[in-house]
Amino acid sequence: MKAEHEDLLRKLALNDEGVLAPLVGDGVADAAPGGLDDKTAALVRLAGLVAIGSAPASYQWIVTRALVAGASDAEVTGVLVALAPIVGSVRVGSAAPEVALAIGSELDLPLDG
Amino acid sequence: MGVVESPGTPAAQFHAATSWLAPSFLLEESKLRPPPPRPGTVRRAGLLDRLHASSDAPVVTIVGPPGYGKSALLGQWVEEGPRAVAWVSIEDEDNDPAVLLAYIAAALDRVKPIDVDILRTRAPPGASVAATVARRIAATMSGMAEPVALVLDHTELLHNHQCRDAIAELAVHVPPAGQLVLASRGTPPVPLARLRAQGTVVEVGTDELAMDESEALMLLDGAGVGLGDAEVAELVRHTEGWPVGLYLAALALKSGNGSRNGALAFSGDDRLMADYLRMELLARVPRGRVSFLTRTSVLERMCGPLCDAVVGGTQSGRLLEALEGSNLLVVPLDRRREWYRYHRLFQELLRVELAQREAGAVAQLHSRAAAWCEANGMAEMAITHAQAAGDADQVARLVTACALTAYAGGRLETVDRWFRWFDERDLIEGYPSVAVLGAVLRAVMGQPAAAERWAAVAERASIAATLPDGSPMESWQAQLRAFMCRHGVDQMRRDSELAGKGLAPGSQWRASALALEGVSWLFDGEAERADEILALAVDVGTDVGAVPATAVALAERAIVALGRGDWAEAEGLAKRGVGLIHDGHLEDYGPGTIVHAVLARTAAHRGDVSGARECLGHAARLRPQLTYAMPVLAVQTLLELARAYLALADPAGARVVVREAEDILRIRPDLGSLPGEAAELRATLDTLRVGSVGASSLTAAELRLVPLLSTHLSFREIGERLHVSRHTVKTQAISVYRKLGVSSRSEAIDRVQAIGLLA
Amino acid sequence: MEAATTGPIGRKRLDDRTAALARLAALLAMRASATAYRECVDRALAAGASIDDVIDTLKGVAPVVGLARMVSAAPEVALALGYDVDAALEALDIHRPGSPDGF
Numbered sequence: 001m002k003a004e005h006e007d008l009l010r011k012l013a014l015n016d017e018g019v020l021a022p023l024v025g026d027g028v029a030d031a032a033p034g035g036l037d038d039k040t041a042a043l044v045r046l047a048g049l050v051a052i053g054s055a056p057a058s059y060q061w062i063v064t065r066a067l068v069a070g071a072s073d074a075e076v077t078g079v080l081v082a083l084a085p086i087v088g089s090v091r092v093g094s095a096a097p098e099v100a101l102a103i104g105s106e107l108d109l110p111l112d113g
Numbered sequence: 114m115g116v117v118e119s120p121g122t123p124a125a126q127f128h129a130a131t132s133w134l135a136p137s138f139l140l141e142e143s144k145l146r147p148p149p150p151r152p153g154t155v156r157r158a159g160l161l162d163r164l165h166a167s168s169d170a171p172v173v174t175i176v177g178p179p180g181y182g183k184s185a186l187l188g189q190w191v192e193e194g195p196r197a198v199a200w201v202s203i204e205d206e207d208n209d210p211a212v213l214l215a216y217i218a219a220a221l222d223r224v225k226p227i228d229v230d231i232l233r234t235r236a237p238p239g240a241s242v243a244a245t246v247a248r249r250i251a252a253t254m255s256g257m258a259e260p261v262a263l264v265l266d267h268t269e270l271l272h273n274h275q276c277r278d279a280i281a282e283l284a285v286h287v288p289p290a291g292q293l294v295l296a297s298r299g300t301p302p303v304p305l306a307r308l309r310a311q312g313t314v315v316e317v318g319t320d321e322l323a324m325d326e327s328e329a330l331m332l333l334d335g336a337g338v339g340l341g342d343a344e345v346a347e348l349v350r351h352t353e354g355w356p357v358g359l360y361l362a363a364l365a366l367k368s369g370n371g372s373r374n375g376a377l378a379f380s381g382d383d384r385l386m387a388d389y390l391r392m393e394l395l396a397r398v399p400r401g402r403v404s405f406l407t408r409t410s411v412l413e414r415m416c417g418p419l420c421d422a423v424v425g426g427t428q429s430g431r432l433l434e435a436l437e438g439s440n441l442l443v444v445p446l447d448r449r450r451e452w453y454r455y456h457r458l459f460q461e462l463l464r465v466e467l468a469q470r471e472a473g474a475v476a477q478l479h480s481r482a483a484a485w486c487e488a489n490g491m492a493e494m495a496i497t498h499a500q501a502a503g504d505a506d507q508v509a510r511l512v513t514a515c516a517l518t519a520y521a522g523g524r525l526e527t528v529d530r531w532f533r534w535f536d537e538r539d540l541i542e543g544y545p546s547v548a549v550l551g552a553v554l555r556a557v558m559g560q561p562a563a564a565e566r567w568a569a570v571a572e573r574a575s576i577a578a579t580l581p582d583g584s585p586m587e588s589w590q591a592q593l594r595a596f597m598c599r600h601g602v603d604q605m606r607r608d609s610e611l612a613g614k615g616l617a618p619g620s621q622w623r624a625s626a627l628a629l630e631g632v633s634w635l636f637d638g639e640a641e642r643a644d645e646i647l648a649l650a651v652d653v654g655t656d657v658g659a660v661p662a663t664a665v666a667l668a669e670r671a672i673v674a675l676g677r678g679d680w681a682e683a684e685g686l687a688k689r690g691v692g693l694i695h696d697g698h699l700e701d702y703g704p705g706t707i708v709h710a711v712l713a714r715t716a717a718h719r720g721d722v723s724g725a726r727e728c729l730g731h732a733a734r735l736r737p738q739l740t741y742a743m744p745v746l747a748v749q750t751l752l753e754l755a756r757a758y759l760a761l762a763d764p765a766g767a768r769v770v771v772r773e774a775e776d777i778l779r780i781r782p783d784l785g786s787l788p789g790e791a792a793e794l795r796a797t798l799d800t801l802r803v804g805s806v807g808a809s810s811l812t813a814a815e816l817r818l819v820p821l822l823s824t825h826l827s828f829r830e831i832g833e834r835l836h837v838s839r840h841t842v843k844t845q846a847i848s849v850y851r852k853l854g855v856s857s858r859s860e861a862i863d864r865v866q867a868i869g870l871l872a
Numbered sequence: 873m874e875a876a877t878t879g880p881i882g883r884k885r886l887d888d889r890t891a892a893l894a895r896l897a898a899l900l901a902m903r904a905s906a907t908a909y910r911e912c913v914d915r916a917l918a919a920g921a922s923i924d925d926v927i928d929t930l931k932g933v934a935p936v937v938g939l940a941r942m943v944s945a946a947p948e949v950a951l952a953l954g955y956d957v958d959a960a961l962e963a964l965d966i967h968r969p970g971s972p973d974g975f
Contacts, residue, residue: 001955005927010856012930012946013957014847018854020942023934038803048940053903055944056840060848067772068765068810069803070795101844104814828962847961858964 015061038069046079050095051087059095063102073103141414143446143454144202145220147188147266153335155328155356157186160321164190170315171287172308175296179458180357181322183296184266196292197224197261204413208273209526214246217263218253224261227253244823244871246275247282255288262292267457269298273526274834277302278824284308285825304825323354332356336363357458395466405432407470409455410463411478411501413494416452422485423478476502483507493519500534508534509544514581516550517621523698528554541567545574546581549589556597557703559738568597584622588615592622595629598744601783605745606633624654624662632669632745635676636785644673660697661704664690665746668707672753675714684715700731703738704746710753717760725761729754729809730869736773737817744781748774752787755794758809764801766809771795773813808853808868815849819870822846823862892916893929900930900945901937906952909945913952923953 011019021028036044042065049058066076080099084092164186167173175183184202191198199220207213221227254261263283271277280295284303287293295301308314324332326342329349333340340348352358395403408424409415417430426432433453436443442459446452455463467475479502486495487507492515499507512531520528532551535541541548552567571593580589588611594600595608609630616623627650635643647670654663667690674683690708699705713728732754739747751774758766774791782788811819821831828842835842850856853864865871886894892915899908913926930949934942947957 001923001953005923005953006950006955006960007856008927009946009950009955009957010960012942013950013961014851014856015939015943016851016854016856020934020939023931024939024942025935028939052938052940053944054940055947056844057847057851058940058943060844061851064806064810064848064852065803068768068806070768070799098844101841102848825964843958843962850961857960858962862964 013055013057015055015057017061039066039071039075042066042069043071043075043079046076046099047083050080050083050091050099053091053094056098056101059098060102063099067103076103140216140219141204141446143444143452144204144216145223146200147191147264148184148202148444148456150188150192151185153332154185154189155324155331155335156189157182157328159325160186160317161190161193163315163317163321165194167315168194168196168292169290170313171292172284172303172314173292173294173317174301174303174305174314175294175317175322176299176301177317177319177322178298179461180355181319182356183322186322187264187266187294187296191264194262197257197259198264199224199261200264201266203265203267203270205270206527208271208276208530209524210246210273210275210279211523211525212527213271213276213279214249217250217265220263221250221253221257221261225257225259227257244279244282244820246279247286250279250283251286251288251291254291260290260292262294264294264296266296267298268295268301271302275526278826278834282824284314287313307825322356324349324356324359325354329354329359332359333363336360338363402432404470405429407463407467408474408478410460410467411475411498412454412482413497414446414452414454418489419482419485423481425481480504487511496531505535505538505540505544509547510581513546513550516554520554523701525558541570542573545571545586546589548574549593552593553596556740556742557738559703559740559742561740561742564597564742568593568599582620582622583617584620585615588612588620589622591615592626595626597742598629598781598784602633602636602745602785603783605629609633619657621657621659621662623657624650624659624666627653628662628666628669629745631666632749633785635669635673636787638786640673640676644670647673660693661699661702664693664697664699664705664708667693668711669749671711671715672749675711680715680718683711684719687711687715701735703735704743706732706735706739707746707750707753709735710750710757713757714753714760717757722761725757727869729757729761729766733809733811733816733870736770737813739773739777739813741777741780744777744784745787748777748781748784748787748791751777752790752794759794759797763807763809764798765803765806767794768798768803769810769812771798806852808864808870811849811852811870815845815852816870818842818845818849819865822849822858823865823871888919889916889921889925892919893921893925896926896929896949897933900933900941900949903941903944904948906948909948910952913949926953 008019017028042062046059046062046066049062063076067073076099080092080096164173175186177183191200199217201207201213201216201220203213207216218227250263254263265280268280271280280293280302281304284293284295285307295303303314305314305316326346326349330340330342330345333345333348348359348362352362395406398406405420405424405426409420409429412419412423415429415433417433420429420433421427433443434450437445437450437453442456443453444456446454454460479498483495483498483502483504484507486492486498492511496508496511496515499511508531512535516528516531519531532547532554535544535547535551541551548567548571552564552571555561555564555567571590574586574590579585591608592612595605595612598605606629609626612622612626613630616626627646631643631646631650633643634640634646647666650666651663651670654660654666667686671683671686671690674680674686687708690705691712694700694702694705694708709728709732713725713732716724716728732750736751736754739750741747751770754770755767755774758764758770771791771794774787775795778784778788778791817835818831821834824831826834828846829839832839832842846858846861850858850861853861855861855864862871892912896909896912896916899912904912916926917923926949930942930945950957
């Protein structure tokens with residue numbers, strides 16, 4: 001396989017905005033397309049990721065975005081709570097550890113130590 | 114460990130030349146050269162040919178059980194080899210990266226004087242030092258004019274993870290034409306599978322180390338024992354070519370009544386060999402001398418007066434000389450024939466023998482050794498013996514006196530071992546001075562839970578003792594309370610004032626107490642009063658030589674100056690602080706981060722973006738050490754860092770450090786004006802759009818991972834080091850790559866080096 | 873081959889290669905299992921698709937299936953192509969421009 005393919009596949013797996021943006025639309029790298037503020041935009045996207053079930057890298061990416069935009073831990077976990085009745089506890093349950101890890105990493109909590 | 118020094122001995126001269134090492138830490142000269150060749154030693158021609166022919170192999174391992182002549186073989190190789198060799202005989206004390214690095218530096222320095230600056234800085238506690246240590250050694254080796262081989266004998270004694278990882282790292286990155294040679298009783302700490310796959314390792318094992326008949330014949334000849342070919346063959350078969358077995362057999366045969374038959378059926382079995390030693394060797398030594406040998410085997414190093422103290426005699430010096438002359442199992446450590454040690458294997462056998470003859474006396478022997486060492490100014494050697502003797506009072510006294518110096522010298526693992534000794538035996542309660550010191554050291558090393566535990570013990574104690582610096586116990590307790598600020602800043606002021614009044618004039622803690630008192634006034638808006646006290650803290654700190662506290666006090670004064678808008682003054686003060694930290698080799702001291710934070714701000718203010726980034730990079734390396742165990746300093750530092758990131762128009766970076774400050778404030782809310790300042794910063798940040806999420810937004814957890822990413826360790830192994838799962842490591846690594854804008858581990862390593870996140 | 877590309881009433885049917893790539897696109901949208909990706913990619917390659925084609929399919933469906941699917945599918949498709957992304961992210965010897973030695 002060509003090195004450029006390998007590079008592309010790794011960057012996709014990392015949720016690299018620079019690679020994804022041209023593929024799925026410029027809104028990815030742009031923190032807040034439209035009128036939403038950065039924080040709300042990130043939390044809304046987190047909801048979308050949870051609803052369809054996503055890779056850990058995606059959760060890590062969007063949670064970092066949310067926290068850096070000023071969201072509190074309670075707001076991030078609040079999204080999960082709010083989604084449970086809609087997407088079901090199985091979806092939320094599988095996303096929860098990844099989101100917690102993303103927050104924990106940002107919080108510096110040893111979650112599975 | 115150390116040896117008694119008088120000016121003019123080689124070790125003393127060497128110590129003077131390497132005074133960057135901690136004052137209490139003397140390099141043991143004899144570890145830096147191969148064991149002296151013994152008369153009659155057989156030249157291992159076949160093995161030597163193989164080693165000489167392997168001079169282009171980056172790694173050579175020589176692995177075999179005790180008594181296979183590994184050290185002797187390497188000694189011959191060094192003797193004959195044309196290449197420059199740096200030699201270190203590993204000992205137990207080397208289970209501290211700082212100590213190991215110091216010895217390797219000294220060994221390389223012998224080959225050709227090196228730039229000690231490369232090798233002196235210690236790595237941050239808690240982080241992986243393996244990569245740092247290995248990189249510095251490799252850089253030093255490759256910087257030498259001629260290719261050098263680094264020999265590490267007895268690597269089986271290295272059990273410290275960081276030291277083993279460092280050797281493994283070095284094995285993978287031996288510089289071109291350089292060589293790493295490891296002798297070990299067990300599997301050496303190198304990634305053998307990987308080295309084999311790369312074809313970069315030459316392995317010598319037990320089969321090769323075993324002597325064949327012609328070598329055995331030479332050995333027996335050398336010992337003055339004439340045997341026929343058949344008898345030699347029989348002996349080799351019985352001993353399986355085990356050199357020490359052959360040697361002991363030769364001694365026995367020489368004495369005339371050794372058995373030439375099946376009694377020699379042993380090979381590398383310690384128990385059988387111990388029996389054999391007792392039967393064949395000690396049986397022929399006068400009773401008094403046997404007990405001298407077994408009793409002094411508790412000593413790692415021996416001199417006449419020390420042996421006298423241990424065995425209760427007066428003639429030990431002469432006896433040691435006689436031993437050296439008569440048999441070959443005592444190794445002189447200096448040219449003046451004052452200090453000796455037993456041949457390692459012999460010492461182990463003697464200890465087994467001692468345990469069988471008079472197990473009850475062992476503690477008392479150690480106790481006498483400890484008393485002699487303490488009385489003769491060899492405090493650290495005294496600690497080892499006092500621990501073996503189980504004399505906690507003495508250990509506590511010695512550790513209290515030695516810990517700060519050893520810590521300041523970067524020997525974190527050594528200090529940690531001393532404190533662990535109390536912890537493992539549930540002895541902290543009885544030794545409040547140890548608890549105070551332990552708590553402070555854990556706090557500055559970024560281990561808040563342990564700091565809390567030790568502090569709780571220290572506070573419960575109510576002992577009217579006078580401490581080594583002449584201060585009463587209650588002043589130390591007050592200083593600890595002020596430093597950890599567990600009950601708010603009002604209490605911190607009362608505690609720091611109490612400590613300031615009670616501490617002895619020469620106490621190292623005084624500057625720190627004054628600095629905290631000054632900060633408490635700053636929180637009350639009394640900047641002038643704060644500055645006066647902080648200035649006093651700087652003066653006192655300079656007087657008593659408390660370098661870290663002085664640097665922190667200078668940074669606090671700089672913060673006061675920033676409050677007045679006096680940027681030039683602030684920069685001048687912070688630069689003085691950085692100078693102190695640099696001269697004191699305290700670059701990786703957690704509390705010193707505040708100096709870099711302030712300097713980052715003043716640089717940014719001047720428009721020096723790259724200068725500010727450099728300071729922020731340095732601060733980021735140390736950030737994992739900033740915890741709620743020293744809340745005032747940690748939050749102050751993080752908020753200054755946030756202001757610096759804001760000045761560089763990096764809101765994402767600012768948010769991460771504000772979050773870390775808020776996490777600490779949640780646990781320690783009563784920190785004067787700091788919660789208000791944090792809220793203000795957050796409000797400012799909320800008005801800003803987030804730009805790109807880059808390297809500045811690496812979190813403390815991710816920063817902790819960074820140095821480990823640069824090692825050869827797999828994600829699973831990194832997880833083991835950090836006590837998290839492989840999945841966590843992988844997820845965090847991916848996050849690190851994304852924030853660094855790279856897509857592979859190698860690129861990440863290059864990137865963190867480029868931005869100063871890796872020392 | 874002949875029979876496969878020509879339908880009973882003479883109209884051109886979807887060729888095997890395109891069909892396999894189309895199936896791959898559907899799998900990407902559905903978040904399929906690793907086995908499903910592997911089978912599908914094997915079939916596509918057997919039917920004459922190149923690795924470039926597979927990668928282009930991945931890129932091509934991106935706007936339709938969205939970011940999250942791309943991120944979770946990329947390692948699976950890579951593995952089907954014989955490239956272990958997880959191992960590559962952990963390994964130390966991936967190409968590194970401008971760095972002569974191991975450090």
